[in-house]
Amino acid sequence: MIKVAIAGFGNIGQVRAKELDKNENTKLVAIYDIKKPDNLNEDIKFCESFEELLKEDIDAVFVCAFNNVLADFTNQALSAGKHVFCEKPPARTSAELKSVMETEKQSDLVLKYGFNHRYHYSVIEAKKIIDSGVMGKLLWLRGVYGKAGSIDYHKNWRNYQKYSGGGILIDQGIHMLDLMRYFSGQKFEHINSFITTSYWDIEAEDNAFAIMQSDDKVTAMLHSSATQWKHKFLLEMCFEKGSINLDGILSGTRSYAPEKLIVARREHEELKFAMGKPQETITTFEYDDSWKLEVEEFVGAILDKQSIKNGTSQDAYETLRLVERIYENSGFYSDK
Known part of the structure; x- marks a missing residue:
């Protein structure tokens, strides 16, 4: 039985707690938050400080706190001999994360970051198709991830750079960037970007636009938005032999649902009326086990002494x- 603690018991911390309760190999024994939950x-x-939490008899820590303490908490936990599961983003800056990676190198502990979207069934199935090679070479990717923003969006801690490291891009767009890297296997070396605050009265950005290209000439386009008004998740990928689209993604509110995988093959282009209208296979997913699958990989890595995938x-x-x-190219924050 792995004894687990959670640092940060907001919405995501409570989601993690529910999954830990379901897992037969874990037991939640302690939490830390700035306010004791009802x-x-x-x-x-209930611990009143993170330092107090680390003194408990625990094997692992789930770090679900504000972005400005993620790297520090992860470093402290690893140094105290605890396995760590840390939510995204991994830190506010790569320099903060580099410090964590140095600590990780000096231990034999498991460190995992919560890029939850990789565990959605549409993503899992799309990855299988891509890895099989049946679609041929990847040509380009185009992703939109947008949300409406609540009426009190401007008051959210995520829009204060000192706490979050940025705005909608580091908060939500980071998921799309992770999937683009995951599916393409590319390192995007060439970037053009525009970061804007179009509507909300906030210091961070509410829209991010980026065009990126790898040295292999694979191009990716991203729009991450807090002014979409109707929630939208769409990742389109075009290959030599067809296309794969991820349209919608399941969430707690189901406001991005339905979650669909749309696969089309290039064929019959010599026929006058078939060109540009390939037959599509559409698979709709009704269940989201991503939170469970993430916890299972983390726990399995601890128990079986395996590497994180x-x-x-x-x-x-x-x-x-x-x-x-993307931030640097736009000059958005350097101009402030």
Whole structure:
């Protein structure tokens, strides 16, 4: 039985707690948050500081706190001999994350980062098709991830750079960037970007636009938005022999649903009326087990002493560095 603690018991921390309760190999024994939650199970100890939490008899820590303490908490936990599961983004900056990676190198502990979207069934199935090679060479990717932003969006801590490291790009767009890297296997070296605050009265960005290209000439386009008004998740990928689209993604609110995988093959282009209208196979997914699957990989890596496959520190670093370079190219924050 792996004894687990959670640092940061907001919405995501509570989601993690539910999955840990379902897992037969884990037991949640302690939490830390700035405020003691109502109706906390009496078997779970409430700690008033992260340092107090680390003194508990625990094997692993889930770090679900504000972005400005993610690297520090992860470093402290690893140094205290605890396995760590840390939410995305891995840190506010790549420099903060580099410090964590140095600590990780000096230990034999498991460190995993929560890039949850990789565990959605549409993503899993798309990855299988791409890896099989049946679609041929990847030509380009185009992704849109947009949300409406609540009426109090301007008050959210995620829009204060000192806490979050940025705005909608590092908060939500980072998931799309991770998937683009995951599916393409490319390192996007060439970037053009525009970062804007179009509507909300916030210091961070509410829209991010980027065009990126690898040395292999694979091009990716991204729009991450907090002014979409109707929630939207769409990742289109075009290959030599067809296309794969991820349209919609399941979430707690189901406001991005339905989650669909759309696969089309290039064929019959010599026929006058068939060109540009390939037959599509559409698969709709009704269940989201991504939170469970993430926890299972983390727990399995601890019990079986295996390496993490999804959400390694190197993966997290490459994706975070891509976020940084999009910011840097735009000059948005350097101009402030």
